[in-house]
Amino acid sequence: MNETVLEMRHVTKRFPGVIALDDVNLDLRKGEILGICGENGAGKSTLMKVLSGSFASREYEGEIVIDGKPQTFDNVAMAQSSGIEMVYQEMNMMLDSSVAENLFVGNLPGRRGWVDYKTLYANTRELLKQAGLDLDPGELVRPLNSGQMQMLSLMRAVAKKPRILVLDEPTTALTDSEVEILMKLLGQLRDSGVSCIYISHKLEEIYKLCDRVLVLRDGHTISCYDIDKVVEATLIEEMVGRKVENLYPKTSHVCEEEVLRVEHLSVPHPNIRGKYIVEDISFSLKKGEILGIGGLVGAGRSESLGAVFGQYTNHVKKEVYIEGQKVEINSPKDAIANGIGFVTEERKRNGIIWMLSIRENVAVASLDKITSGMFIDGKKEEEQVKELSDKLRIKAPNLETKLIQLSGGNQQKVILAKWLLNNPKILFMDEPTKGIDVGTKADFYQLMSDLTKQGVSIVMVSSDMPELISMSDRCLVISNGRITAELEKEQINEINVMRAAIAE
Amino acid sequence: MKNKSKMTAMFSRPEMGAVLPIIVMVVIIGMVNPNFFAVRNLVDVARATSYSFIIAAPLTCLFISGGSDLSVSAVTNLGGIVCGWAMASMGLPIPLAVLVTLAVGVVCGLIKAGIVVKLSLPPFIMTLGLQYVINGFVLVSTNGLPITGFSDSFKVLGQGRLAGVYWTIIIAVIEGILIHIMLTRTKFGRQICAVGGNQETAKLAGIDVNKTRTIVNVLVSVLAAFCGICMASRFNSAQTTVATGTEMTIMSSVIIGGTSMMGGSGTIIGSLLGCLLLAVINNGLVLMHVSSFWQNLIFGAILIISIIIDKYRREKSGSGL
Numbered sequence: 001m002n003e004t005v006l007e008m009r010h011v012t013k014r015f016p017g018v019i020a021l022d023d024v025n026l027d028l029r030k031g032e033i034l035g036i037c038g039e040n041g042a043g044k045s046t047l048m049k050v051l052s053g054s055f056a057s058r059e060y061e062g063e064i065v066i067d068g069k070p071q072t073f074d075n076v077a078m079a080q081s082s083g084i085e086m087v088y089q090e091m092n093m094m095l096d097s098s099v100a101e102n103l104f105v106g107n108l109p110g111r112r113g114w115v116d117y118k119t120l121y122a123n124t125r126e127l128l129k130q131a132g133l134d135l136d137p138g139e140l141v142r143p144l145n146s147g148q149m150q151m152l153s154l155m156r157a158v159a160k161k162p163r164i165l166v167l168d169e170p171t172t173a174l175t176d177s178e179v180e181i182l183m184k185l186l187g188q189l190r191d192s193g194v195s196c197i198y199i200s201h202k203l204e205e206i207y208k209l210c211d212r213v214l215v216l217r218d219g220h221t222i223s224c225y226d227i228d229k230v231v232e233a234t235l236i237e238e239m240v241g242r243k244v245e246n247l248y249p250k251t252s253h254v255c256e257e258e259v260l261r262v263e264h265l266s267v268p269h270p271n272i273r274g275k276y277i278v279e280d281i282s283f284s285l286k287k288g289e290i291l292g293i294g295g296l297v298g299a300g301r302s303e304s305l306g307a308v309f310g311q312y313t314n315h316v317k318k319e320v321y322i323e324g325q326k327v328e329i330n331s332p333k334d335a336i337a338n339g340i341g342f343v344t345e346e347r348k349r350n351g352i353i354w355m356l357s358i359r360e361n362v363a364v365a366s367l368d369k370i371t372s373g374m375f376i377d378g379k380k381e382e383e384q385v386k387e388l389s390d391k392l393r394i395k396a397p398n399l400e401t402k403l404i405q406l407s408g409g410n411q412q413k414v415i416l417a418k419w420l421l422n423n424p425k426i427l428f429m430d431e432p433t434k435g436i437d438v439g440t441k442a443d444f445y446q447l448m449s450d451l452t453k454q455g456v457s458i459v460m461v462s463s464d465m466p467e468l469i470s471m472s473d474r475c476l477v478i479s480n481g482r483i484t485a486e487l488e489k490e491q492i493n494e495i496n497v498m499r500a501a502i503a504e
Numbered sequence: 505m506k507n508k509s510k511m512t513a514m515f516s517r518p519e520m521g522a523v524l525p526i527i528v529m530v531v532i533i534g535m536v537n538p539n540f541f542a543v544r545n546l547v548d549v550a551r552a553t554s555y556s557f558i559i560a561a562p563l564t565c566l567f568i569s570g571g572s573d574l575s576v577s578a579v580t581n582l583g584g585i586v587c588g589w590a591m592a593s594m595g596l597p598i599p600l601a602v603l604v605t606l607a608v609g610v611v612c613g614l615i616k617a618g619i620v621v622k623l624s625l626p627p628f629i630m631t632l633g634l635q636y637v638i639n640g641f642v643l644v645s646t647n648g649l650p651i652t653g654f655s656d657s658f659k660v661l662g663q664g665r666l667a668g669v670y671w672t673i674i675i676a677v678i679e680g681i682l683i684h685i686m687l688t689r690t691k692f693g694r695q696i697c698a699v700g701g702n703q704e705t706a707k708l709a710g711i712d713v714n715k716t717r718t719i720v721n722v723l724v725s726v727l728a729a730f731c732g733i734c735m736a737s738r739f740n741s742a743q744t745t746v747a748t749g750t751e752m753t754i755m756s757s758v759i760i761g762g763t764s765m766m767g768g769s770g771t772i773i774g775s776l777l778g779c780l781l782l783a784v785i786n787n788g789l790v791l792m793h794v795s796s797f798w799q800n801l802i803f804g805a806i807l808i809i810s811i812i813i814d815k816y817r818r819e820k821s822g823s824g825l
Binding site for chain 2: 309311331332333335336337342344349350351352353354355356360363364365367368371374375376378418
């Protein structure tokens, strides 16, 4: 029971400009389940990518030791041949192949290139029985629901008889009864001597399942406990506890009048029928207020903003009131007409147009404003974009510079300028400072503060705790598509936010 | 010194990529056969350029919007046949026949938009299918026979000249200027660039993405049908396969002219130069007595090379800083 099967020693992984893992150490014993918990961006996924061979050994520093022997993994196949199997959050299933083929892809039984379907199906039935899945081995995977697929991807790893099994948030797509089966299955694997690493935000699961728990924060190993020797509060503190630097020039400009009220907002899951990403939430926003929205990635925060903005409309239910008037928002166009702007999270995917210039990018959401008759008024466009570009201090040779040549921070400023050109009353900002440097961050916070002073109201989704705490006048926390806390300014702290974020 | 750097800057623009090859080709062809420079021959080159440019100009907009269309040549065939049928079999006056043909072009464009925009299916393969369907329809409805017997005044469009210049050249120039202005100066033009540059961003900026893409698709088909009328007029007969195969050369012209297959950027002037280059090469092959069997091989190679160049151009601009 105490024999160590895996050690990761002094692992450091750098990305350009960021240290994702800084001298991380981990050890895993035979027949135990080790939980790993930490905030978004704490380095959990990166650490597992190191272990699985997704990064070649020269791309990071540190050592992986299996059964006392140092190993170098340059690709995933090398890690697999050492008995390490990963089950990822995203399920990479071959949708148009059968259940059996998916489970045994890469090691189909058979001889001389012919598949032995009889053995394959027999082996598959055994695995399906273990997983409590009532499926036929020849059934296609496409029509299955995501819980069944998640179980299949777990069984695919189990089928390879791994010595070390890594699960990354395996229960996000599972129903309660499926979680039960998963727990039971992992218990059986542990008893048969398999070692597991179990990554989860859900402390409840960690307590139920794991023997020990490792806390990561900002790429550091913080602590490692036997699970029966640590209380939940300690774990939460250790997950969030870090110094807050003073880069937040926040002053409050909240007025009494309400500018936005959203009632009964529900957003269905795009792939799982009958499941909701956001379920019947309501909130309001006052003039000049910054309303923070906290919670874990995937809790339904971005979807809430997108649904109010008209980005998602399919089966979305909502009532939106702007300055007390009920309005219909069925497309982004309607939202813009009602004075809303939306700085989205993934600027490459839906924020910037990389081959177009700063001028064209800033003008794209306000073409009516700069068009007279049929034609675009080039002079007016130039003047207005220039004014904003100076105000936001966008660093570029000139306004004709293509967006691809700008840094992430400057791209983000261009996106903000795009919405400011419309003189919005309300700004939605989804992770406004994600992936930008500290200097530009400070600029951004100053701008947000200035905007609220001018009477603009902001809804800000953020996973950056210090940002959320310092910039919000009020804070909602969303977990599993529901609001689990509404915190007034003085109540907003890391513990309260984290506690609500992991609440069921 | 400053002038020189200005010149360099001008020629390094993607739409100017065709200028150097045009000069090289002109020199080579002229050395092999000085008849190339005969006024009559130069007029022929310009005339050939005008036909492909009439379609290449709207196709440039479609490429910029992120689309693609292999059905243009089939719509051109259809346009000639419909116009000929309207005049010869239905006895409609010329203006009415032209209107009917353009309406058929609109319908083709709407069907295409319905498939690739509304159902959001991949344009390349779907318009290839449409090409076969339309060409098939043309052959079935005519038994493959040309339609002839038009009044003399119908010849003006394809054979007539104004002050010595063919009408099709004048039309192509005017069309090019209008589309250029639309693309660079109007709100709609800006929307085309935004949609092709990043559909998600365009949608979130309040642009009706489907509407924009549909209009551009219709524009391409209408002008392809119009080109069919011009060809019927030029040959005084509507032929079922007159444009078959031209979709590839027209697409090559647009790409050689610096328009990206991936959408977002491109210019009308570039496409004009691309059309000119291919017309020069085509003409040169004849003048240099190269067997016409070589044409397919050469044009295929040009298409492949132009797409490779497009890829490198994009990568270069991607790593620009």
